[in-house]
Amino acid sequence: MQVTTKKISVLLRPGTKEDIPELVKHFSSMRVHMYTQGLFGQTLENELEWYDKTRSSQEGCTWFIQPQGSKVAIGVTSLHKIDTWDGGCSSGIIIWDTNWWGKGVASAAHLARTLFAADFLNKYSIRSSVREDNQASRKALEKVGYTVWGTEPVDAYRSGKWIKTHQLKWFRPDKHQFYFPDGLPELFTPGVARAKIALQTARQVVEFI
Ligand SMILES: CC(C)(COP(=O)(O)OP(=O)(O)OC[C@H]1O[C@@H](n2cnc3c(N)ncnc32)[C@H](O)[C@@H]1OP(=O)(O)O)[C@@H](O)C(=O)NCCC(=O)NCCS
Known part of the structure; x- marks a missing residue:
């Protein structure tokens, strides 16, 4: 998927083995992992194992993010x-090259995802946590429409x-009745409105190539 916003154009593509050394180089940074589940730098062998597991997995799909200019x-x-x-799934993102933080990469990638x-x-x-x-x-x-619905104390050190x-949840605007037949809880109303706009935007700016 190629997604082009006012700020940036990013390609979401399958990974290759050749991408992994670049990942390993940055994955040893605690700056990158300050807020993830990771804590230790990973070896090339570990990440190649992750790559092999991920590429053959039926439980998820993973895109490598390559912005225009990289x-x-x-x-x-x-x-x-x-x-x-x-009817649900969960989501995650790591931008390992800190030079690309704050340039709209995650915002663009979230539209496509x-x-x-x-x-x-x-x-x-879609579930997520932050x-x-x-x-x-x-x-x-x-x-893109996620709503914080709860906060877990003392979750990481x-x-x-x-x-x-x-903890966050995203509900599809035309399908929330599936979970809430008696009506969408007020907590989620603004998020679902944002999700509607995000999907409309995504259908304009995401190109399948
Ligand atoms: C967190 C992360 C995904 C954000 O990606 P990003 O591409 O830098 O995010 P964007 O540039 O799309 O910014 C998203 C919004 O946050 C704002 N923002 C960016 N950096 C910020 C900061 N340090 N503090 C507060 N807001 C910030 C942006 O202005 C933007 O809002 P806007 O569109 O209203 O201007 C990225 O920094 C990352 O991968 N970090 C390491 C791993 C990680 O934390 N993953 C997420 C685990 S839940």
């Missing part, structure tokens, strides 16, 4: 648990203190 992938974004019975979940996987909901201090990630998710994790 010769290499600078991050990865995924939908997981796409094989469940509940959300569109794919809704219009191709026929998903009705560390409390990770404002850029929370903002990027909220912009970083820089000598416990940090909280927000």
Whole structure:
């Protein structure tokens, strides 16, 4: 998928083995992993194992993110648990090259990923989670319609203190009745309105190539 916003154009493409050394180079950074589930730098062998597992997995789909102007992938974004019975899945993103932070890469990638979940996987909901201090990630998710519905205390330990994790949920605007036959809870109303706009935008700006 090629997604072009006012800020940036990014390609979401399958990974190759040749992408993995670049990933490994950046994955040893604690700056990158401050708010992820990871804590340790990974070896090439570990990441090649991850690559092999991921490429043959039926439970999720993973795209490598390559912005226009970069010769290499600078991050990865995924939908997981796409094989469940509940109409939902979960999502995650890591932009490992910090030079590309704050340039709209996640915002663009989320448009494409959300569109794919809704219009191709026929998903009705998406789960995600974000560390409390990770404002850029929370903002990027909220912009495409995710809503924080709860916060887990003492969920990770970083820089000598416990940090909280927000839990988020995205509901597809035309399908939330599947989960809420008695009406959409007020908490989710603004998020679903944002999701509607995000999907409309994505259908304009995401190109399948
Ligand atoms: C978090 C992460 C995905 C954000 O990606 P990004 O491409 O830098 O995000 P964007 O540039 O699309 O920015 C998203 C929004 O956050 C804002 N933002 C960017 N950096 C910010 C910061 N440091 N603090 C607050 N807001 C910030 C942007 O302005 C934008 O909002 P806007 O469209 O209203 O201007 C990226 O930094 C990353 O991969 N970090 C390491 C791994 C990680 O934390 N993954 C997410 C785990 S949940």
